Amino acid sequence: MKKYRFYVLMLLGISALLSSCGNQGDGKSSSNGALSSTGAEKSYVAPGEHDEFYAFISGGYSGNITVYGLPSGRMFKEIPVFSQFPTSGYGYSEETKPMLNTSFGFVPWDDSHHPDISQTNGELDGRWIFINGNNTPRIARVSLSTFETEEIIELPNSAGNHSSSFITENTEYVVAGTRFSVPIPQRDMPINEYKGNFKGALSFISIAADNGRLNLEFQLIMPGFNYDLSHPGRGKSHGWFFFTTYNTEEANTLMEVNSSQNDKDFIAAVNWKMVEEYVKNGGGTKVPAEYAHNVYDEHTHTATSTMKKEVITVNPLDVPGAVYFLPTPKSPHGCDVDPSGQYIIGNGKLSADLTIHSFDKMIAAIEGKKFDGDAYGIPILKFEDVLAGVVKSGGLGPLHTEFDGKGNAYTTFFISSEVVKWELGTWEVLDRQPTFYSVGHLMIPGGNSAKPFGKYVVALNKITKDRYLPTGPELEHSAQLYDISGNKMELILDFPTHGEPHYAAGCPADLLAPNSKKIYRLDENKHPYAVLTPDQAKVTREGNEVHVYMSTSRSHFTPDNIEGVKVGDKVYFHITNHEQDFDFPHGFAMIGQNTSELLVMPGQTKTSLWEPKKVGVWPFYCTDFCSALHQEMQGYVRVSPAGSNVPLTYTLGD
Amino acid sequence: MKVVSRSLAIVFSLLLMSCGGKEEKKKEGFSVDRTKTTEKPVETTPAADATPASTRIDLSNKGIGPITSITLDSEIDEAMAKSGEEVYNQMCLACHRVGKKFIGPAPDGILERRSPEWVMNMILDPEGMVKNDALAKDLLMEFNGAPMANQGLTEEQARSVLEFFRTLK
Numbered sequence: 054m055k056k057y058r059f060y061v062l063m064l065l066g067i068s069a070l071l072s073s074c075g076n077q078g079d080g081k082s083s084s085n086g087a088l089s090s091t092g093a094e095k096s097y098v099a100p101g102e103h104d105e106f107y108a109f110i111s112g113g114y115s116g117n118i119t120v121y122g123l124p125s126g127r128m129f130k131e132i133p134v135f136s137q138f139p140t141s142g143y144g145y146s147e148e149t150k151p152m153l154n155t156s157f158g159f160v161p162w163d164d165s166h167h168p169d170i171s172q173t174n175g176e177l178d179g180r181w182i183f184i185n186g187n188n189t190p191r192i193a194r195v196s197l198s199t200f201e202t203e204e205i206i207e208l209p210n211s212a213g214n215h216s217s218s219f220i221t222e223n224t225e226y227v228v229a230g231t232r233f234s235v236p237i238p239q240r241d242m243p244i245n246e247y248k249g250n251f252k253g254a255l256s257f258i259s260i261a262a263d264n265g266r267l268n269l270e271f272q273l274i275m276p277g278f279n280y281d282l283s284h285p286g287r288g289k290s291h292g293w294f295f296f297t298t299y300n301t302e303e304a305n306t307l308m309e310v311n312s313s314q315n316d317k318d319f320i321a322a323v324n325w326k327m328v329e330e331y332v333k334n335g336g337g338t339k340v341p342a343e344y345a346h347n348v349y350d351e352h353t354h355t356a357t358s359t360m361k362k363e364v365i366t367v368n369p370l371d372v373p374g375a376v377y378f379l380p381t382p383k384s385p386h387g388c389d390v391d392p393s394g395q396y397i398i399g400n401g402k403l404s405a406d407l408t409i410h411s412f413d414k415m416i417a418a419i420e421g422k423k424f425d426g427d428a429y430g431i432p433i434l435k436f437e438d439v440l441a442g443v444v445k446s447g448g449l450g451p452l453h454t455e456f457d458g459k460g461n462a463y464t465t466f467f468i469s470s471e472v473v474k475w476e477l478g479t480w481e482v483l484d485r486q487p488t489f490y491s492v493g494h495l496m497i498p499g500g501n502s503a504k505p506f507g508k509y510v511v512a513l514n515k516i517t518k519d520r521y522l523p524t525g526p527e528l529e530h531s532a533q534l535y536d537i538s539g540n541k542m543e544l545i546l547d548f549p550t551h552g553e554p555h556y557a558a559g560c561p562a563d564l565l566a567p568n569s570k571k572i573y574r575l576d577e578n579k580h581p582y583a584v585l586t587p588d589q590a591k592v593t594r595e596g597n598e599v600h601v602y603m604s605t606s607r608s609h610f611t612p613d614n615i616e617g618v619k620v621g622d623k624v625y626f627h628i629t630n631h632e633q634d635f636d637f638p639h640g641f642a643m644i645g646q647n648t649s650e651l652l653v654m655p656g657q658t659k660t661s662l663w664e665p666k667k668v669g670v671w672p673f674y675c676t677d678f679c680s681a682l683h684q685e686m687q688g689y690v691r692v693s694p695a696g697s698n699v700p701l702t703y704t705l706g707d
Numbered sequence: 708m709k710v711v712s713r714s715l716a717i718v719f720s721l722l723l724m725s726c727g728g729k730e731e732k733k734k735e736g737f738s739v740d741r742t743k744t745t746e747k748p749v750e751t752t753p754a755a756d757a758t759p760a761s762t763r764i765d766l767s768n769k770g771i772g773p774i775t776s777i778t779l780d781s782e783i784d785e786a787m788a789k790s791g792e793e794v795y796n797q798m799c800l801a802c803h804r805v806g807k808k809f810i811g812p813a814p815d816g817i818l819e820r821r822s823p824e825w826v827m828n829m830i831l832d833p834e835g836m837v838k839n840d841a842l843a844k845d846l847l848m849e850f851n852g853a854p855m856a857n858q859g860l861t862e863e864q865a866r867s868v869l870e871f872f873r874t875l876k
Contacts, residue, residue, distance in 0.1 A: 572859065575797055575798070576797065585797055586796040586797050586800055587800045587801045588796065588800060604801060605801075606801035606802060606856060607802075607853065607854060607856050608853065609801075609810065611801060631797075631798070631801050631858075632856055632858075633798065633856075633857070633858040633859035633860075634856055634857040634858065634859060637856070680852075680853065680854055681852040681853075681854070682851060682852060682853050706809065
């Protein structure tokens with residue numbers, strides 16, 4: 054026995070020695086090992102240290118935005134935008150239900166795609182981030198001081214709100230184009246009469262400089278193509294907006310085949326300043342429409358929803374000189390404009406090459422009236438006249454391009470799973486790195502503005518496969534972070550994302566961190582049901598509605614015991630968190646409630662509805678571990694039968 | 708054969724014992740730790756301080772925090788006291804009630820037990836006080852470990868709350 058143990062120990066010892074030797078050998082000899090060790094250093098953010106960049110990654114079918122740190126790839130927060138979010142009560146609380154109101158009623162979900170940060174003079178200014186809801190067309194504005202959704206506007210006449218939400222150079226407009234063309238106005242008609250009858254709406258939503266309020270100023274009613282992606286002109290091309298189109302065939306069935314027939318589709322160039330001027334002078338047609346405009350007020354902590362009844366539509370033929378088509382090969386997907394505003398890049402997703410148009414050449418061609426016919430009256434420019442160059446990449450399926458501000462561009466190739474770095478002007482390919490796998494968008498902080506921060510690029514992939522431990526058939530999408538500060542891109546980190554990330558937006562941490570709100574001030578709380586001092590806490594009854602004006606602080610509810618509630622009542626808990634210290638939310642959850650908990654931030658008021666169905670004494674409690682006495686933070690509601698005479702009382706410590 | 712198996716059995720049981728012994732030791736260690744931690748506060752509290760922290764009088768202790776020295780006017784500034792009462796009602800009432808031990812101690816008569824500096828430091832930096840001031844630490848234990856919340860008062864607001872406390876006799 055002893056001998057046996059000895060042998061086992063010896064064997065273990067030897068194998069440990071062997072394996073440690075092996076590891077060392079691997080680390081030194083293989084370039085992968087060396088790469089990953091420097092990658093670890095470059096992406097490592099020590100405990101307690103902060104990241105250099107924020108990354109806001111769209112959640113796709115989660116309907117939300119997730120906030121990450123770069124280079125660590127750590128997720129900090131999920132911001133609920135278009136989807137109910139039980140973690141905070143967004144879309145469940147009485148205050149936030151109106152945020153998800155639409156002309157179709159309450160829509161608790163959407164498909165969020167393209168976040169874009171507000172800009173001043175073409176540079177990120179960190180006031181707001183915008184994102185589109187693709188399914189039930191909506192645009193949201195999120196505050197970058199509270200990291201909360203403040204406003205959502207629905208878009209009439211639009212469907213598949215995909216070429217959205219992109220910001221003009223001074224945040225004058227957030228622009229949203231329709232992917233699906235539809236009958237405008239909507240009407241009962243045969244689908245196979247699509248051609249010539251369906252239209253595509255491009256929406257220009259103004260943004261008030263002081264408070265960010267959105268207003269749908271006008272919709273340009275374009276031919277019935279699919280408007281896929283868009284980006285604003287900047288610098289010299291400020292005042293223009295560029296949209297890629299596909300399905301210029303105007304097919305309506307078996308689209309995979311039928312909308313891939315034309316050798317070239319278009320990039321639509323829209324001179325929005327011209328259209329804006331036209332509308333300002335009374336141009337356009339006011340038409341009936343129905344769309345919701347939902348605004349959340351930071352001081353009342355409450356959202357209101359207003360249904361709008363009309364919109365101004367503009368026929369592009371009524372504003373000559375405002376819209377042109379730039380022929381672009383093979384169903385272009387991404388539409389990206391370089392930091393100088395000179396180059397407009399169309400990524401023909403069924404092509405191997407990238408097409409780069411020149412803004413200067415486009416203007417010259419327009420001035421020279423060199424047209425190659427028209428589409429529904431909109432002039433088509435000659436491909437050769439506007440072409441600046443072609444990147445012969447050797448990759449397959451180019452989708453999106455970002456810029457590093459140092460004269461280079463980075464394009465993703467979906468089919469060949471790679472990021473290709475190339476030089477603006479020479480169109481030469483400088484480097485290529487594989488992604489894992491099937492990359493969609495990519496993001497360089499500020500990479501689609503006049504001033505990119507070209508240190509990292511994040512590749513946002515569609516397929517994960519073997520990158521992480523398997524978690525059943527469904528996997529989170531993988532992202533890869535590359536250091537692009539040198540001549541060659543270097544893969545330094547691989548991290549999972551949440552939902553399906555489409556586009557992302559990033560900015561230096563110091564643009565946002567100093568302005569990030571820590572608490573809501575209690576003395577600025579204008580919620581109509583707020584309890585501003587605990588002695589105002591009360592319970593009132595109006596018919597079968599019971600309003601509980603409740604306050605919280607570590608670690609009790611005021612009041613904590615309530616009697617006189619009856620089966621069939623509607624009980625509204627209006628909860629004001631009296632904490633005034635950073636990171637001290639309190640939660641609220643009631644047994645059997647047909648809604649989510651609430652998470653109430655310091656100084657904030659939120660309301661939860663409970664409709665008691667059973668007689669008894671039912672507890673509620675705080676869901677957020679708030680202090681050593683958190684487990685004591687609870688209360689009871691006594692529920693009596695309907696018609697009972699138990700008086701309404703509320704107490705704390707009596 | 709018997710001998711061999713016997714000795715083997717002994718070896719085996721020794722092995723088992725050594726394992727068993729380790730486990731027991733672990734248990735012991737764990738239970739010793741537990742008694743230690745529960746005894747700790749009793750050990751560190753000097754015998755002389757058998758009086759509850761809330762009734763102890765210590766007018767020389769200024770506490771540890773942003774306030775090092777305050778001079779109080781002999782006259783109470785009524786306007787300041789009034790605005791102090793408003794701040795108190797909004798920020799403090801959840802836990803402190805006049806004339807009544809509530810979540811925390813009652814504020815009336817506080818200046819007969821504590822220096823004005825100590826009171827303001829407790830308001831302005833409760834986390835720091837609980838960490839660094841022995842009396843504040845004892846108070847936390849006396850009040851069931853319910854921590855005093857930092858309500859983010861400005862120095863001016865804290866001063867006005869202090870003035871309000873002077874009106875409470």
